[in-house]
Amino acid sequence: MSTTLAHWFATPLGEYLLAREQAYFDQTVADIFGFRALQIGLPDCPFLGQSRIASHWTLDYDPPGEIIADPHELPFAENTFDLIVLPHALEFTDDPHLMLREAWRVIRPEGQIVIAGFNPFSLYGAKRYFGRAQSPPWNGNFIALYRLKDWLTLLGFDVVGGRLDGYAPPFANPRWLQRFGFFERTGDRWWPIAGGVYFLRATKKVLGMRVITPAWQRRERRVKALAPARVRESLTTADRLPE
Secondary structure, three states: OHHHHHHHOOOHHHHHHHHHHHHHHHHHHOOOOOOEEEEEOOOOOOOOOOOOOOEEEEEEOOOOOOEEOOOOOOOOOOOOEEEEEEEOOHHHOOOHHHHHHHHHHHEEEEEEEEEEEEOOOOHHHHHHHHHOOOOOOOOOOOOOHHHHHHHHHHHOEEEEEEEEEOOOOOOOOHHHHHHOOOHHHHHHHHOOOOOOEEEEEEEEOOOOOOOOOOHHHHHHHHHHHHOOHHHHHHHHHHHOOOO
């Protein structure tokens, strides 16, 4: 599916949107550090091209992905990656929850995930709904931004950034796209939730476990700590098991 979506990104409308998405990823991944990074889907698009993480790969079902694997069953150990990017991968799977859970599993604590998705509450979403086209990207399952945020929170991610983009109407004619380019400069002010695509950046949070000792053990330690030296010595001697 990512191959056919890549073909759409070669159309005038796709090229227009791809340039804006590439600009966001270039700026965002340049500020994320670590040892390993992974891009799931769209291997033709170098969304990790500006990453400072030296070891990074693309993963897809088929070439030109550098790693050929099912993104629902990632062939990596837990806590492997510092960064994973998901450009439109969640919209073209029957189980986006599983894909997200796998991403969460292989991201290390404090590692980050960056997601791009089509906004169903936009002109792109309207074209998908009324056009009922059977070709990408209109046949994808556009996921609402609020729903994706809920999924990330439930998994244990903390959303730390993101924005909407692609406010120009989804015209196929490049002249019309250029004519309505001013929408990109005014969209955040005029219709801030209607961008054709959204980006989310989230950090994996793992809550630490604290061992809670019984109350009587805490009281005993407190008594020993506050007792004078001679009393502490006698308490310590009394605690010893007879030989």
